[in-house]
Ligand code: NAI
């Protein structure tokens with residue numbers, strides 16, 4: 001008798017656990033600030049804890065930077081800019097940036113595991129998306145360092161100076177790369193503040209800068225929460241501020257900088273329209289919907305969080321979507337089978353659950369998968385709402401979780417009108433067999449990035465950024481160099 005003959009239909013066909021090993025991870029109990037090339041304690045002596053959101057265990061204590069520390073970091077960055085980095089040839093600067101890229105590749109496995117432990121994202125994503133893209137951003141920008149005069153022909157290109165950069169918790173190391181790589185390649189020095197729930201890969205990045213022999217003070221790291229970020233923005237000696245995060249904090253930063261010459265770029269929230277036409281390849285489109293909203297637990301500013309399905313294929317799309325969603329595995333982020341990891345923090349989990357309640361109260365119909373979730377940690381099952389109206393809060397506001405709002409449309413113009421009925425303008429998506437429809441939709445939606453027959457694809461050569469309340473300025477590509485150069 002062969003093995004297959006013994007398999008009964010009632011067998012449990014679930015995947016066996018496939019946990020990534022953590023044996024090679026050596027986290028310190030306590031991390032200081034990284035200022036002028038050295039790890040140093042904060043002036044206040046205060047530390048905060050960063051936890052693993054999948055089991056609520058403390059991973060390490062991290063220094064809380066106050067005004068004095070921020071000032072020290074900005075002074076170090078100023079000195080390094082004026083005395084060393086600005087004067088160095090692009091070719092020499094490029095060598096350091098290449099070196100950083102290579103060390104990220106060498107330490108990729110460690111970085112991926114720490115990213116998943118600190119922030120809750122599935123190892124498959126940190127291993128295959130976050131870390132390789134972070135290295136790619138450094139490689140790409142290293143290549144620009146000695147070619148800036150080709151990027152801006154006929155212009156004299158100089159660095160802007162000292163950049164204060166504040167990043168969120170959804171793509172911790174990748175946001176370090178998006179911010180730091182163009183800044184350094186263009187001759188600027190940096191004071192970076194990572195998010196308070198995910199500081200660990202930024203701290204490992206500081207170690208990487210040491211390993212690369214980056215001159216002291218070129219990259220400085222101040223850890224802490226919103227108050228540390230506000231202290232950085234307030235510092236009078238910054239030439240440039242770059243922020244990625246919520247629209248509310250973006251607006252507060254814009255106000256704080258009003259009347260100052262400090263340059264500012266903002267990459268804020270989104271509520272992307274994802275449009276499926278009846279002529280699309282429905283099975284592929286369903287994969288696109290899944291990737292659009294359930295990638296990284298939906299903690300994605302460009303997530304396809306508003307789905308518009310042409311009325312004639314509504315039933316088919318929803319039936320296939322439900323079936324596909326039931327196969328999604330929610331659980332241990334370090335398990336290689338996991339599709340959806342832990343929600344980044346208790347606060348974010350509460351926000352998402354509040355929106356689930358709001359949606360039901362507004363009269364929408366909620367669907368959630370039946371998968372099991374672990375007892376400890378922060379989890380939300382993949383969810384969507386149907387019977388939603390344009391005015392519903394779940395349609396207008398960024399939820400930043402695995403929650404999709406589904407609407408239908410009859411004509412292309414109706415789809416465009418609904419898609420643009422949002423305060424945001426970061427991204428969008430369209431699925432159709434017809435090239436002409438792709439052009440009509442991509443021209444008709446006011447958003448910085450629009451994907452056609454795919455979603456959530458990123459590349460360092462491609463500029464990323466928004467319109468309206470999604471912010472301004474671009475990151476990536478030649479456009480992304482602009483905020484970091486003075487052209488004369
Ligand atoms: P947030 O905007 O407060 O956090 C982003 C970063 O800004 C963190 O490093 C934080 O410490 C820092 N920050 C907070 N207050 C600050 C201030 N006054 N001055 C300077 N820096 C400050 O976002 P939060 O509260 O963690 O998440 C709330 C919502 O924001 C999410 O539900 C989501 O809708 C949105 N969000 C959007 C992101 C995006 O990539 N577009 C990223 C993170 C959050």
Ligand code: MG
Pocket residue numbers: 050051052053117118119196197198199
């Ligand atoms: Mg954490």
